[in-house]
Amino acid sequence: MSKIIGLSGNEAAAYAAKQSKVDVVAAYPITPQTIIVERFSEYVANGEVETEFICVESEHSAMSACIGASLAGARVFTATCSQGLALMHEMLYIASGLRLPIVMDVANRALSAPINIHCDHSDMMGSRDCGWIQVFCENVQEVYDWTIQAFKLSEDLDVLLPTAVNFDGFTITHAMEDVNVLEDSDVEEFLSIRKTKYKLDPDEPMTFGALTLPDYYFEVKRQQEEAMKKAYEKYVNVVKQYEALSGRAYNYLHEFMLEDAEAAIICLGSTAGLVRQVAKKLRNKGRRVGVLKPWLFRPFPSKELLKALENVKSLAVLDRSLSFGAPFGPLCSDVITTLFSEEKTIPVFNVIYGLGGREITPKEVEDIFNLALKAAKTGKVEEKVKFVGVRE
Amino acid sequence: MKLTWKEVPIGGVIPKGGVAFEYKSGDWRTFKPVIDINKCVNCLICWIYCPDASIIRLERHVDVDYYHCKGCGICAEECPVKAITMREE
Ligand code: SF4
Ligand code: SF4
Numbered sequence: 001m002s003k004i005i006g007l008s009g010n011e012a013a014a015y016a017a018k019q020s021k022v023d024v025v026a027a028y029p030i031t032p033q034t035i036i037v038e039r040f041s042e043y044v045a046n047g048e049v050e051t052e053f054i055c056v057e058s059e060h061s062a063m064s065a066c067i068g069a070s071l072a073g074a075r076v077f078t079a080t081c082s083q084g085l086a087l088m089h090e091m092l093y094i095a096s097g098l099r100l101p102i103v104m105d106v107a108n109r110a111l112s113a114p115i116n117i118h119c120d121h122s123d124m125m126g127s128r129d130c131g132w133i134q135v136f137c138e139n140v141q142e143v144y145d146w147t148i149q150a151f152k153l154s155e156d157l158d159v160l161l162p163t164a165v166n167f168d169g170f171t172i173t174h175a176m177e178d179v180n181v182l183e184d185s186d187v188e189e190f191l192s193i194r195k196t197k198y199k200l201d202p203d204e205p206m207t208f209g210a211l212t213l214p215d216y217y218f219e220v221k222r223q224q225e226e227a228m229k230k231a232y233e234k235y236v237n238v239v240k241q242y243e244a245l246s247g248r249a250y251n252y253l254h255e256f257m258l259e260d261a262e263a264a265i266i267c268l269g270s271t272a273g274l275v276r277q278v279a280k281k282l283r284n285k286g287r288r289v290g291v292l293k294p295w296l297f298r299p300f301p302s303k304e305l306l307k308a309l310e311n312v313k314s315l316a317v318l319d320r321s322l323s324f325g326a327p328f329g330p331l332c333s334d335v336i337t338t339l340f341s342e343e344k345t346i347p348v349f350n351v352i353y354g355l356g357g358r359e360i361t362p363k364e365v366e367d368i369f370n371l372a373l374k375a376a377k378t379g380k381v382e383e384k385v386k387f388v389g390v391r392e
Numbered sequence: 393m394k395l396t397w398k399e400v401p402i403g404g405v406i407p408k409g410g411v412a413f414e415y416k417s418g419d420w421r422t423f424k425p426v427i428d429i430n431k432c433v434n435c436l437i438c439w440i441y442c443p444d445a446s447i448i449r450l451e452r453h454v455d456v457d458y459y460h461c462k463g464c465g466i467c468a469e470e471c472p473v474k475a476i477t478m479r480e481e
Contacts (some may be wrong), residue, residue, distance in 0.1 A: 098405075204403060205408065210411065212404045219395065227402075
């Protein structure tokens with residue numbers, strides 16, 4: 001049984017955390033994530049949850065408190081973005097290094113300077129290598145679904161890694177949508193009580209975070225990478241079980257009209273909706289275009305990506321962040337590496353767009369598709385990295 | 393035999409407590425605190441201040457646990473009767 005209620009992205013995140021019966025929330029408000037923390041603190045004030053809500057003085061402390069609580073065996077949730085995520089950076093590595101299944105919702109926002117509160121993916125990409133599982137949501141429904149699924153994946157005893165659930169600041173955080181929500185009891189059954197391998201327990205003392213020098217550090221990190229591989233394997237079970245419960249099917253990537261597509265666009269998050277809309281329009285004009293949207297960004301779904309692009313002849317990869325001085329943006333780098341590792345050589349170009357909340361228009365997307373179609377014909381790319389939407 | 397990456401407990405956990413006790417931080421020392429037991433009035437100020445719990449309490453004066461003392465010199469600085477001198481190892 002499920003029902004439909006109107007929720008914004010932030011409210012959906014708080015609602016999902018509430019239904020996930022989190023034991024501890026330690027969070028610090030930051031635009032555009034603030035409403036997640038506000039809503040959740042209302043649940044606490046109204047006695048609707050039994051969660052311990054810790055008001056902290058900064059995001060560094062928020063993640064530190066989450067780490068302590070998670071070590072003690074609690075189910076832990078937090079949310080942040082932008083400067084807040086940057087301030088947590090140090091602790092993100094400690095959370096993943098200690099193998100703590102914390103779930104954090106990230107309302108993607110640009111990083112300073114210059115100061116800006118609107119969406120791009122610089123925040124998460126800046127902490128890309130922090131060892132967290134990373135998913136990107138397209139709409140409010142996905143925020144709700146992924147916040148719940150994230151606990152299931154993170155808390156799997158073969159995985160035990162934290163998950164960051166990303167969604168575009170304002171575009172999703174502040175948009176009100178009809179959201180299909182599950183019954184409390186269904187979520188409870190889906191997640192069950194968190195189990196632990198090791199935990200902080202005064203009756204059974206253990207040592208966490210001990211000094212680990214050249215004789216063991218490498219082994220611990222190698223093992224952590226194996227956990228990412230396990231997360232990749234277990235991911236399928238999580239989405240399949242969730243589908244059985246909710247009727248909503250997730251996968252590694254969302255594929256749209258790729259079977260016979262000549263040219264395709266790959267992008268993350270809310271932009272995918274617009275890109276599919278434009279693709280549909282072009283299909284009506286007889287242009288063979290398709291769209292690929294990864295839900296899972298870390299671990300990167302290389303195998304599924306290659307399969308989805310089997311027949312595609314050219315590719316435009318959209319990055320909503322810059323990797324200064326790098327050959328390409330972060331998503332494009334991963335896509336090109338994946339293609340090259342399997343000796344698949346098709347023309348690929350990178351589009352940098354939407355920094356600091358700049359909107360991308362249907363016309364711009366159409367132009368990108370046309371460029372990709374041209375590249376499919378000629379087998380060549382004129383401009384490897386294209387900035388779309390910036391005043392020239 | 394050292395453990396492989398498949399064998400180490402996850403997250404570098406050591407599944408028991410009090411393991412710092414086994415670690416010989418005394419190896420780090422350049423200067424060693426030496427207590428003049430004739431001057432020591434057993435006030436225990438050094439015992440309170442030592443960051444490594446390396447001052448040993450005895451009946452009439454204190455002693456140093458050189459296995460753990462890393463030679464920071466805080467005890468010598470704090471001793472009100474100058475009973476502790478730091479000597480190069
Ligand atoms: S030198 Fe430092 S570590 Fe050693 S006993 Fe004195 S205070 Fe403790
Ligand atoms: S502080 Fe000085 S006098 Fe006091 S116990 Fe230590 S060594 Fe003795």
